[in-house]
Amino acid sequence: MSLVIDAQGLRKEFTVRVKAGRLRRRKRVVTAVDGVDLRVDRGEMLGYIGPNGAGKSTTLKMLTGVLTPSAGEVRVCGLRPVAERTRLALGVGVVFGQRSQLWWDLPLRDSFDLLRHVYRVPADAHAARLRRCRGLLDLDGFLDTPVRQLSLGQRMRGELTAALLHGPQVLFLDEPTIGLDVVSKQAVRDFLAELGRAGDTTLVLTTHDLADIERLCRRLVVIDHGRVVHDGTIADLHGRYGSRRLVVAELDAPLATPPVLPGAPLARVETDGRRLVYALESAGVAQVVSGLAGLATLRDISVVEPDIEEVVARLYRAAVPVR
Amino acid sequence: MADRVAEPSGGTLTAYRALLGAQARSQTAYRTSFVVDLLGNVGATVFDVLTVLVLYGVTRELGGFTLRETLVMVGLTAVAFATADLLVGNVERLPRYVRTGLFDAVLLRPLGALPQLLLMDLPLRKVSRALFGLAVWVAALSVAGIEWTPARVVLAVVAPLAAVVFFGAVFVATATVSFFWVESGELANSVTYGGRDFTSYPVTVFEGWFRAAFAYGLGFAFVSYQPALALLGRADPLGLPAWAGWAAPGVALVALAGAAAAWRVGVRHYRSTGS
Numbered sequence: 001m002s003l004v005i006d007a008q009g010l011r012k013e014f015t016v017r018v019k020a021g022r023l024r025r026r027k028r029v030v031t032a033v034d035g036v037d038l039r040v041d042r043g044e045m046l047g048y049i050g051p052n053g054a055g056k057s058t059t060l061k062m063l064t065g066v067l068t069p070s071a072g073e074v075r076v077c078g079l080r081p082v083a084e085r086t087r088l089a090l091g092v093g094v095v096f097g098q099r100s101q102l103w104w105d106l107p108l109r110d111s112f113d114l115l116r117h118v119y120r121v122p123a124d125a126h127a128a129r130l131r132r133c134r135g136l137l138d139l140d141g142f143l144d145t146p147v148r149q150l151s152l153g154q155r156m157r158g159e160l161t162a163a164l165l166h167g168p169q170v171l172f173l174d175e176p177t178i179g180l181d182v183v184s185k186q187a188v189r190d191f192l193a194e195l196g197r198a199g200d201t202t203l204v205l206t207t208h209d210l211a212d213i214e215r216l217c218r219r220l221v222v223i224d225h226g227r228v229v230h231d232g233t234i235a236d237l238h239g240r241y242g243s244r245r246l247v248v249a250e251l252d253a254p255l256a257t258p259p260v261l262p263g264a265p266l267a268r269v270e271t272d273g274r275r276l277v278y279a280l281e282s283a284g285v286a287q288v289v290s291g292l293a294g295l296a297t298l299r300d301i302s303v304v305e306p307d308i309e310e311v312v313a314r315l316y317r318a319a320v321p322v323r
Numbered sequence: 324m325a326d327r328v329a330e331p332s333g334g335t336l337t338a339y340r341a342l343l344g345a346q347a348r349s350q351t352a353y354r355t356s357f358v359v360d361l362l363g364n365v366g367a368t369v370f371d372v373l374t375v376l377v378l379y380g381v382t383r384e385l386g387g388f389t390l391r392e393t394l395v396m397v398g399l400t401a402v403a404f405a406t407a408d409l410l411v412g413n414v415e416r417l418p419r420y421v422r423t424g425l426f427d428a429v430l431l432r433p434l435g436a437l438p439q440l441l442l443m444d445l446p447l448r449k450v451s452r453a454l455f456g457l458a459v460w461v462a463a464l465s466v467a468g469i470e471w472t473p474a475r476v477v478l479a480v481v482a483p484l485a486a487v488v489f490f491g492a493v494f495v496a497t498a499t500v501s502f503f504w505v506e507s508g509e510l511a512n513s514v515t516y517g518g519r520d521f522t523s524y525p526v527t528v529f530e531g532w533f534r535a536a537f538a539y540g541l542g543f544a545f546v547s548y549q550p551a552l553a554l555l556g557r558a559d560p561l562g563l564p565a566w567a568g569w570a571a572p573g574v575a576l577v578a579l580a581g582a583a584a585a586w587r588v589g590v591r592h593y594r595s596t597g598s
Binding site: 064077 | 337342425428434591594595
């Protein structure tokens with residue numbers, strides 16, 4: 001495996017001036033990114049999440065050479081992002097949700113053509129990539145429409161294409177599905193999943209929509225207040241923060257005292273005791289079912305997968321494990 | 324180590340030409356307003372020349388210089404400023420790019436940030452003004468009664484070029500202030516347009532610290548006043564030696580180096596915006 005992104009102790013401070021009296025301004029230093037270490041291998045699909053203002057976009061901008069880090073070491077594709085910015089730009093693709101890479105007044109097709117010159121891509125390679133994107137993202141209906149007249153979903157599909165036409169090694173996506181309708185969201189996710197399957201493009205994705213992450217990324221990095229608070233798989237996250245699968249048992253009639261089952265503590269009692277919810281720790285679903293079957297008549301049993309959203313919300317509230 | 328990023332297959336020049344072409348296409352899409360702009364831009368320079376003529380209607384000399392002599396400075400300033408404005412004046416838009424975070428998109432492309440910024444919206448309508456400035460320059464030279472020597476012919480060509488570089492550097496340097504201080508537009512304008520007005524008159528018109536700061540501190544005296552003295556064969560009433568008339572290219576290069584340094588430092592100070 002080869003390392004595509006290697007950041008150590010990455011840090012960014014901003015000086016802001018706050019009002020202190022009529023004319024006086026006091027300087028205050030805000031640390032947006034506070035010592036982030038990040039190593040990403042080729043072909044990995046990484047979800048980079050955190051609450052608003054956690055430092056996600058700032059990190060991405062330092063990795064792409066837009067912002068100069070206050071401290072730390074960074075290499076992306078083996079290059080120093082700020083010092084070798086124009087060279088690095090040839091190797092990365094970027095979709096920043098709110099910022100367009102396209103020419104507002106020109107038809108989408110013309111923007112793609114211009115990007116071929118800007119990135120100096122051979123005509124045949126460019127045509128092949130464009131053909132692939134046209135198929136997967138269904139661009140044909142609006143290729144000749146000026147960008148300013150495109151819907152958000154259409155424009156985002158255009159942005160994705162624009163970011164990939166030069167065959168980048170790394171694709172940075174900052175909120176690629178924000179504001180999209182369900183159909184466009186699905187189209188974008190399917191496309192990225194397809195890209196991930198091919199395995200040679202590294203993908204770094206920041207998002208507020210955790211469904212993006214569950215669908216696309218095996219690895220999840222959570223940052224809060226500029227620090228990494230989790231780096232691992234989604235399963236690791238559940239394990240570490242005590243989120244477990246739940247067994248929901250619907251009973252015919254309420255029990256006087258809900259039974260205590262080994263390895264599966266009772267999580268909640270609902271609808272006047274007719275619904276019991278057990279959390280699976282060491283016990284399996286079968287053990288819970290057999291434990292209950294002798295004591296009550298079961299109407300229905302369902303298993304609820306842990307909700308990543310809830311875990312992450314808990315993580316954001318306090319960067320301290322609950323259990 | 325990751326695979327090295329592949330070398331691109333073409334030169335950057337093709338890329339810049341493509342950007343310029345796109346720009347021309349979207350500007351001429353609004354054809355009528357383009358023609359109106361062409362005419363309007365000449366108007367501004369006509370007004371500058373008229374101002375000088377009106378002034379000489381009430382006085383025979385200005386700072387010890389006659390109308391014909393002053394017109395050399397007016398013409399030199401007109402052609403150089405209009406050309407610099409055409410090529411680099413666009414950098415005035417930088418504060419907007421910085422404030423809105425649009426500068427991100429510029430930095431994400433594999434091209435120099437400044438050339439992109441200038442090419443992305445090259446104001447072709449200002450061509451008319453540069454051409455008119457050139458006409459004023461030629462006319463001023465022909466009525467000034469210059470005793471032409473080979474050296475003076477060279478100077479008549481070199482001085483406007485140096486002045487273009489100088490004004491361009493001033494445009495860039497003042498615009499970079501917006502990397503540090505977003506509401507800097509007025510300050511930038513006062514230096515660039517103030518500088519243009521300053522070089523349209525003999526520096527002897529101005530006095531005290533103001534003259535010292537603009538003429539010699541910022542170097543505006545070497546843009547038109549000193550070359551005009553050399554062309555006219557006059558000694559500097561303020562006592563600088565004759566070679567000062569040839570200092571313009573050197574001063575322009577110093578200004579250029581200063582502007583380039585300011586730009587580099589500025590880009591590294593760019594803070595982007597939240598998204």
